[in-house]
Amino acid sequence: MGICLLVAFEGRPGSVSSLYARGYAVIPEPQQVKLEREDFRIAADWRVERGVGVEAGSPAEKIVRAGLEARHVFKLAEGGGGPAIRLEIHSGSAPMGKAQDKDREALAPQAYRLKLTKDGITLTANAPAGLFYGAETLVQLVKRSGDDWWLPEGEIDDWPDVEYREVFWDEQTHLDHLDVLKQAIRRAAYFKINAFTLRLNEHFEHASAPALVDPYALSPAEVQGLTDYGREYFVQVVPYLDGPAHVNFILQRDEFAKLREFPDEAFEMCSTNPETYRLLEGMFQDLIDATRGSTYFHLSTDEAWFIGKADNGVCHEAQRAKELGSPSRLWVEYTNKTAQWLKDHGRQAIFWGEDPMQAEDIPSLEPWLINGEVYSPAYNRAFRARGIRQIIYTNSLPDDPLFPAYYVLSPKDELRPGEGTSERATQVFNELSHSMARQQADIMGAGVYAWGDRGPHPETYWLGYAVGASAAWHPGSPDPHELT
Structure with a gap:
């Protein structure tokens, strides 16, 4: 499929590249x-x-x-x-x-x-x-x-500006056919992307948790076949699993309600329940076994807002947080424990290093972890001091319904301008190319994400992915108007 990269970009105009001046185009632009x-x-x-x-x-x-x-x-x-x-x-x-x-x-x-x-x-x-x-x-x-x-x-x-360049493929609310996933891998390779982070949730046949599995889920053999296919294109398939938060797909089922942090909420697991770790470790192993040949595992630790606050009949996190000194330190304990399990089983953990963890607790994290995002200057400097490398994260589809906000009109020309909404491809280009974290953090990669929560078709992701791939390989170049 041809991709029309017609983008209106803000600021930082550059000169026309020598290739473009001669009528040639390559994405990403060579160094x-x-x-x-x-x-x-x-x-x-x-x-x-x-x-x-x-x-x-x-x-x-x-x-x-x-x-x-x-x-x-x-x-x-x-x-x-x-x-x-x-x-x-x-x-x-x-x-x-x-x-x-x-x-x-x-x-x-x-x-x-x-x-x-x-x-x-x-x-x-x-x-x-x-x-x-x-x-x-x-x-x-x-x-x-x-x-x-x-x-x-x-x-x-x-040559690339950073070693690791990923796109995130979200199968949370739908499931693509294998041939579509293979096409996505080929297209990612075309733009010199080398990691395809895949969230399957219940759309994977977890042998350790059969109650989670949807009837049409991908089998381990199918996911391993996809992983092997990706390696032919120098694209690594990276499994992605949420926890302790964003696990409604697990906790909404009666079999796993006992793992909830709060009895009436299915959003977050109890991080002090040994059964939580047993379930996650089984699911980790299922995904590792189906992605042999891959190096990384994305441990999705973001937005665990309620960790350390539960004190009820099924979860006693508050007591453990008090023993450790804060909910932040309980989050660190959870992250270190799950990441260490992955390391012991041959995978390098990429995690989300953010609130509720506090910057002063970063020295307690394992130094071999990889933070999948950059955060505030205080966090970035603390991660660097600890030896934790980081990936510049950008999001081309945060919460736009059905289709990313790729419009090119100025808000003054729109019939109904959206408040606080920026043109997504512009945002991706600028965040990857000009993030202040480049001066603050030890950067090893760039990640272009697009979340499927509000039902967009994955084909709509590709403008953001292509622009992001260009900025990840050669930040700030070419002049954005060449991406047409």
Whole structure:
């Protein structure tokens, strides 16, 4: 599906990129582009040539062949003496410049160099991931003019600004077919996204909690198949599970009502009930078993507003919070305990580090945790001092009903302007590109979320996702008006 990125952006206008000035477009925009004066034709007589480190049928070769055929309707030659697109992997062959992420060892495998001449194209990378991203750039770069396809002569050096770039796929209120989820993974890879965080809730067959499972839920084998499919595109499927809050899908069922924090509320689990941990650990294991090959697990600890306040016949959190010193410290105890279980079972926990946790309690968190968001300056500095790395979070669909607020009209031109509502794609671009947390926190990633609570179709997420992917890879660039 073609995606029209027609966005009205605020502030920070930039100069037109050299690619755009020549009629070419790539999303995300590469970090460094040096163009010669001439363009050259590419056609079906061109072929793929495998160099050092590249096996037949590599993901990069598949993208070059399939991408050119699907997008530009010509199939590369299998042999012959025509010009070659040469693919090579050499450690150290793709240089990198400045980046927000200080872990350059994590960035280097994703870097590539693309040399474009009329006599041949050479794509080199430090590792298979970089070769794949270079292939995606090459496929996007080809443009049609009349009956011919064209590329610019020149050289591209490219690398990501941060290691981890995720989109969140919310299956809370519906369930997509597997072929739709696979299409979403392919599209994410097209924009150089490398993590697909998936919330399934009751739409997954939890063997440890069969009472939760809907009749049409995805099986472990189906989710593992999706995970394996994602790895072919260098996209990691990351399981997402709420707790202790936002677990109505669990606590609304009679079998689990005993785990409630308050007897009449199904929003939040009791964090001092051993049965809470037994249930969650079983569900963790179910999701881990169905996403073998993934590194991360999103432990959704946000908005646990009532932790430490319950003192009733089924939950005695208030007493434990008093022993520890505050509800904030009880939240820390819950987070450390669940994250440690995940670590012991081979997963790196990404959590939401926010209120009701207080900044003064951040030193009590495990330093190997990853915070999935940036917060206030005091929190960000405390996380950095503790050694906890952070992901810049942005939300392209917070609470818009049915369709994200992608409108381009100024509020003064709207018939019924919404109070306090910003254009979502603008918001995504600015939050990822210009967050003050870039100076305060140890940033390792960017996350573009879109919540499904109010019933939007997932296809509506893609403008925000594409703009977010661009800003995550190359923040502040291109000039937003090029995203059309």
